[in-house]
Amino acid sequence: MKNPLPIAVRTALLLIVFCGLALAQSPVAPAPVPVRVLIVVAHPDDEFCFAATVYEITHNLGGTVDQLVITNGEGGYRYSLLAESYYGVSLTDEAIGRAALPEIRKRELLDAGHVLGIANHFFLDERDLRYTQDIDEVLREHWHKGVVLPEIERRIAAGNYDFVFTLFPTPETHGGHKAATLTALNAVQQFAGRKPIVLGCQATRSAAEAQPSWKGFQSPQHPFSVLPQVFTTDRTVKFGFRNALDYQIIVNWVITAHKSQGAYQLDVNRADREQFVILQNGSTDESTRTEALFRALAEQAAHPKSLAALGSGVRH
Numbered sequence: 001m002k003n004p005l006p007i008a009v010r011t012a013l014l015l016i017v018f019c020g021l022a023l024a025q026s027p028v029a030p031a032p033v034p035v036r037v038l039i040v041v042a043h044p045d046d047e048f049c050f051a052a053t054v055y056e057i058t059h060n061l062g063g064t065v066d067q068l069v070i071t072n073g074e075g076g077y078r079y080s081l082l083a084e085s086y087y088g089v090s091l092t093d094e095a096i097g098r099a100a101l102p103e104i105r106k107r108e109l110l111d112a113g114h115v116l117g118i119a120n121h122f123f124l125d126e127r128d129l130r131y132t133q134d135i136d137e138v139l140r141e142h143w144h145k146g147v148v149l150p151e152i153e154r155r156i157a158a159g160n161y162d163f164v165f166t167l168f169p170t171p172e173t174h175g176g177h178k179a180a181t182l183t184a185l186n187a188v189q190q191f192a193g194r195k196p197i198v199l200g201c202q203a204t205r206s207a208a209e210a211q212p213s214w215k216g217f218q219s220p221q222h223p224f225s226v227l228p229q230v231f232t233t234d235r236t237v238k239f240g241f242r243n244a245l246d247y248q249i250i251v252n253w254v255i256t257a258h259k260s261q262g263a264y265q266l267d268v269n270r271a272d273r274e275q276f277v278i279l280q281n282g283s284t285d286e287s288t289r290t291e292a293l294f295r296a297l298a299e300q301a302a303h304p305k306s307l308a309a310l311g312s313g314v315r316h
């Protein structure tokens, strides 16, 4: 049967349909690939919160992740009973534990970093004196004054990072976590160049009754604002042979790398999501850039690359 439409009309219609499809599939913002991330945390093992996200960035997106750890982790000796025979050191003796743990925990962190594909580790070796929820006690009495903020500022200026990953400063979290996160945020806010986006993380369970609170602790001396959007990495996305694998395996490898931290081992399989909010840094494009990262992560989550596909993209 003869086509009733002239060739010019048909061509124009095809072009309109094609362009419409292309527009519908084009992303709102370009995916930030390869992305550059700096983790800023108080203790060796805090990286557990965003372990799956970091693994996906280094392995699925070809990104680069560095880590800056502020303290030497010496305060973790109280939970080291089961690791005493493993390391051959009486770690729960406070004097012995505080002397030996900084080196042990550094090795544990490097093992966990190997799992995650961390490119560079930076250690500030500040003291990890004791548990407190008081951010000012940490900043005044535990850490050297005038050291941590400039060190983070130097790292941010040198690294050209797109994102800074931190722990979300809930009211009940360790004062060291609060201090690490808000010092990192201050460093970013003061940075005059292209500011990385600061994300605060909580590891959560998907059960409806376990929704996290994003109400940060209140302190007039340490004000910060949070954008409302929540970004999620699902640790239970299935992939691999017979869909038998998921990212909980990676998270659990990270947990078991930190053998000196006994109670922490009970976190195996406890949380199934990593959730993030933006701690505002004063830029105008924080939501757009973060949406682009998590869209790229979600698109690749079920397709982690094999070693052959990674080539030299992951440094170990």
Ligand SMILES: [Zn+2]
Binding pocket: 042, 043, 045, 046, 174, 177
């Ligand atoms: Zn910690």
